[in-house]
Each structure stands twice: as structure tokens, then as C-alpha cells.
Amino acid sequence: MMRLEDFLEQKGSEYAHFDPKRAPAILHFLPHLSHLRCKIIHIVGTNGKGSVGRFLSLLLRQRGLNVGHFSSPHLLYFNERFWLNGRNVSLEELDRAFLSLNPKILQEASYFEVLTFLALEVFRECDYFVCEAGLGGEFDSTTTCIKPILTLFTSISLDHQEFLGESLEAIARTKLNAMSKRAILGIQSFSCVVKIAKEVAESKKTQLSVLDSKDISEAIKQYCFKNAYPKYQQENLALAYYAFEDLGYRGDIPNLPRLDLQGRMQQVFSNVWVDVAHNVGGAKAILENFSKDKYILVYNSYKDKDPKAILEVLKPIIQSVEIFVLNHPRIIPKEDLEQILKILEIPYREFSFLKEKEKYLVCGSFSVGGEFLRRFRI
Template identity: 45%
Template sequence: MEPDSVDSKGLWCAQSLWEFLESKGQEYAPFDPKRAHRIYAKLAPMLKLEHLKIIHILGTNGKGSTGRFITLGLLQCGHRVLHFSSPHLWHFRERFYRNGGDVSDEELEEAHRALQRFGFVCEASYFEYATFLGLYLAQECDFLVLEAGLGGEFDSTSVLRAHLSVFTPIGVDHKDFLGADIESIAGTKLRAMGDNVLLAPQPYAQSSLIARAIAKERGARLCELGIIESSAQLCTQIEAFCACFGLESREENEWWQAYRAYVARYGYAEFLAQNLLVASFVWRFFGLRVDCGNLAVLDLRGRCEWLRPHILLDVGHNEECARALKSVIEQSFGQRRVILVYNTYFDKSVRHILALLKPCIQEVWIFPLVDNPRVIARSDLEAILGDLGIVYRDFVREEMRDSQDYVVFGSFSVVAGFLDIFEGELCKTN
């Protein structure tokens, strides 16, 4: 098929990937729900994806860590894997984790040039184009672990028919795009399900009810997981899981011991441990045995990450994240109140998040975020903190002390900015 991306003078598009992405504007710009499907219908015949097993990760919280755990297990079993995730902390290439490491800028530029042969891809939005780059980069892989963006049925990642749809906990977020209540948000996400569905434990009962209704309507096989806290509970869940998907059940007592040892070895928070359990059911779906004793460490930064015994770092953007973090703070610091290094975006539930964390907070240090139109106005954040009776001040790295406990929490920009400062100091020291 002849490429159609030449301009009126017959010249190839000369924009680099970075220039092209910059021309797309904000990642969360208004979108056309049919555009990604329209582009993919034309692009699919040019890609070699027939052999690719698709694992589609949807939900609100825990998509990144669940997807990465899945990927680490697939890699241990010798498979070639691309994990597509978003957003990124520092570099766009972080979204494309292939066979154990981020792809290079050169590989991304090559994928961009290949896609630019077909002019119809140029109408894609920022995130849609990132998705198509991921598809191109996954052509030589066995598995594609594909993390959805903020949407569900209209998300560009939903252009593919997944072998397994995995729904992490669905919470209230992105109301401007997805709806004002959990029913609207869950419905939009869950309508992206394929024929085989794994539903992680849900914070809202409505999500489970909606999932069952959609699965029944479509004839999809749905397995709902509950919280697993013992070997006996794991065995019960495995039996139900295998019955749902027509798989052979097997003894897992030794696996449970290795799993608990792995979680303890790296000090994972309980919600990360549960995300790993969800990943383990994905491995079982594909008939894989993963040895937790030799599983690589989670290598996604900022997911309840301990930088020092007194510094905890976590990306969080809604009330469910705040509740999970509050539990970690209480378990880790006991009665000691922490300094919360915080900032976020204007469209988040800032008041509810801070109200949840207030019992654990000594004071808030506002982390500076500049040149970002999504950041909450300083005056609005100060008003919320004042109303809640929380003492606040500006973040000053030089005033952090080893005798005080700190939790760095908020948007990806906060986490990236703090890590830049923290690791920059380590480089100077070393």
C-alpha cells in the first residue's frame, strides 16, 4: 500500500517525534470517541499483530504497578513483552517498557518515522499517537500489556480486542471526562471489557454490579477477586478462577509462602501486594508458573517508594489513593505525624484527600510546580488548607531533617520534581 503522508509537494513529513507531540497540545484535550478506531482500522493491515497476546489493564488506581508486575512475570517465563503505560515521570520513552527496559529515543524516532508514512495517523491526539507507537513497537513481542488512559470504551487502547481485560480498583476521578458519579465512571470503563474479564477487589459495590450486568449482556466470562490475606483464601479464589475460565486448578501453598517472602523482602505496601496477587491470576490465565522467589523488583518509580526510612514517596490523585496511603502511614509511622510534601492538579478532590490525611499530618509543605496549567491555584490550595485547619508553608529541601518523617504525595509532577532534587543530591555526594 502506498503511503499517503506526503505533503502537496511530495515531501515526507519532516517533524521529529518531539515536535509532532508538542504540536498536539495537552494530553487530556477534548477527543473524538470514534477517531482512534477510525485510524486503527486503516493502520491495522500495516502492522504485524496477529500473534500478539493482548492484556488490557483498565481501572483508576494501581494500573501501572499491576501491569508492571504482570510484565515482570512474563519476562521471567522467557516471553518478549511490551508494557505500555502512562503518564511518565520524566521521559516519554518511559511509557514503552520492552523486554526489561525503556525503549531508546532512537527506537521511538524510528517508530514515529514508520507511522508518518501513513498520513491518516496525523489526526491522532497525543495519547492516541502514543498508543499507536506502542503497537508498532510491540510487533516483535509475544505479549502486549496495554494500560488504558483515563477512559474506557472510548480510549484508544480499546481499539484492540484483548485476550484478557483486567480491571483494577475503579474510583472517582476525571469527572469532567467520565461523569460525576461512580456509576457513570465505572460504566464507561467496564464497557471496554473483552470476552475474558478479571475484576480486582473494588472499593465501590456498584462497580461489581455493573461489571456483572455488562458481562452477562455480552456473554463474557467474568471472575471477581476478593481481598486475599491467607493461603486458604488464595486456594478458594483459584478454584473459582479456574472454574470460570475452564482451567486446571493446582496446589499453591508453596507459591503463597514465596509470595509473602517477596513482599516482605521489598517492603511493599499492602495495596501493592494485592496488585501482585491480581497479576498472579493473569499469569495463571496464560498457563504460566512464575517463581516469586526470583521475581524482579518492581521498577516503576514513585509507587509507595521508600527513599529513606523517614521519606515515603507516592503518586496519588484521588480519595482511594489517599485512604491507601493513610493506612501505610499509620502502619509505618505509628502515632508519629508526618510532614506532607504536597501539590496536585485543580481537577482533583483536594479537599477530601487532605481531610482524609489530616489525622496523620503535622503540617503541609507545598511543593512548587511551575509552568503547568493543570496545577491548582496556590490561593485555592491555601484556602482549603486553612478551612481544614492544617498548617502549611513552602517546601524547603534544606530544612528536611532525618529526625522527622516525610511523605511526598500528589501528582506525577510532584514526584518527579522531588526525585530530581533528591537524586541530584545523591549524584553530587557520590
């Protein structure tokens, strides 16, 4: 009997070359996934998709609704991507759902497309399915396979240029083209994103709401302060709550459970924080919240993530860098990272152990965060 984990291992890279016709063609042979009971909320953007999706899922669950949340990537185990009513769906449940889809039909699907179809299967009977896009907007299997009642756009900045376009404007348009007939644009750092969103909404005849900093309520600020969340989580929760209200609900923010996602400015020891920031936008968010001290940066990066630009942003808070060695096909060669650190005049060495009297910030990619948490059994 084929197990889901073995099947995924055969797929290799998570994001295979995108063919917009492939996923819909496969979906044609899974007709029961084209007629879902659940209402779908689609989340697209560069940073914050996981947090916005989970905040919205927690708000909906607080109202007693049956809620599924599909997010990506995972840190430790791929079932972290499948959250149902406050828990991760078990590997055994995912195996059963996978077999019900018929693995032969999924043979041509990419790694991420397999998980997208699996999410549709697992969450099809929910009241709400909160579905996070993978890396793109219009170029994403979630976009080509679902019919959302609402699209949420988180902060949009430069990332995945090799897939989405070299300029911010091109990336924004690619993501915003995933807009459905109702959409909410979260708080943005770049005015051109707002301009493009309004253009796309007009062309698609979309009912678009645009948030700004005034939409962060005092209750949201107090909730984030109580839980020691960074400022960017205020923006993420504001978008989630605005969506919650748009769906016709009112919620109790002070009694909202804590965010149950690892690697989001997560304090894992008294002197160690882990964040999955992997682009310049994420680095700026870190700088905004860790600007009062110097940290040893436990770091590595995928070669396509512009580590030089990221380290330039973080340099004011870096005491030194300790390179977290990873065996991953996308990781930048160690000698290239060392050359960048020399150019930036940042002292460095290879990471080996944690010292009690030093402060550490672990970041650079989901792979770095996940392997660090795994290594220290967190």
C-alpha cells in the same frame, strides 16, 4: 526530520476531547497495526494499573517470553511508558518507530493516541503486549484500537469525573464497558463495582472471574513483605498472578524481580517517600500504610482532583503541608490550596528544602512526583 518529542509538544494536553471515531479512523491508514503478532492484555481501572501491568510483565518475562508493557503517564521521560523485556525503550528507537508510522497520518491524533499507535508499532512482534488504558475504559484510544484476549480491572473509584461521570456507578460502568470476552476483576473496595461488573459480563457474554482478599496467597504476602511493599501491592500482584495463571502459566513469586516503577511508595531517602497518589482511593491506600507516624506532606494537586477530600483523608498523618510549587496548567491556584488548608486547620508553608530529622511524604500527582525526583536527581 521531525522528532517524536517535538511532535508531542505540538499536541498540548495529553487527553484531548475524546472522539471514539478518531483513533479507529487513523488506524485505518495504518493497516499493519490492525494485524498484530502479539497477544494483548488490556488493563483498566482507577488505581494500580501501572503496578499490575508491570507485575504481569515481569512474570511473563520470567518465563522467557518477549513482553512489552505500555503504561501512563510518565514521571521523568516519556520513554518510561514503553518497557520491553526489562528495559525502557530508548528515545532513539521510539523516534525510528514514529517515523515509520508517517507523522502526516498522525497529525489529527491526540497526544495519548500518538503514543498508543507507537506502542502498537513497537510491541507488535512481542509474544505479549500488556496495554494500560489511559484514563477511561470505553472512552480510551486503547480500547477502540486493540482486540485483547484478556481484560484486567484494577481497583475502581472516583477519578476523572469530568470525562467519565460524576458518580462511582457511572465511572465504574464506563470502565467496565471495556470488557473483552475474558476478564478478571481485581479486589474492589465498593460492592457496587462488583455488581456492575457482573451485569456487564452477562450482557457481553464475558467469562468473568472476580477476586477477593482470599486470592492473596501466602507467597504473595511474603514477597511484598520482603520488599517492604504496601498492602495495596499485594492486591495488585494477586490480580497480575491470577492473570498469569489464566494465560496458562505458573511462576516463581519468591524469585520475581522487584517492581521497577518509580513513585509507588518509593523510599528515595531514609526519611522521604514518594507516591503518585492523586485521588481519594490513593490517599486511603497511603493512610493504611503510613498510619503509625506523622509526616510533612510535600504536596500539590491538579484542581480537578478534589484536593480537599484527599487532604481530609490524609490529615491524621499530616504534621504540616509544604506546598510544592509547580508551573502546570492543571495545578490548583496556590491561594485556593492555601484556603483549603486553612479550612482543614492544617499548618502549611512553601516547600524549600528537606531536613534530615523530619519524615516526608511526597504526593498529589505524577507531576509532583516527577518534578521532585528530577529536582533531587533521583
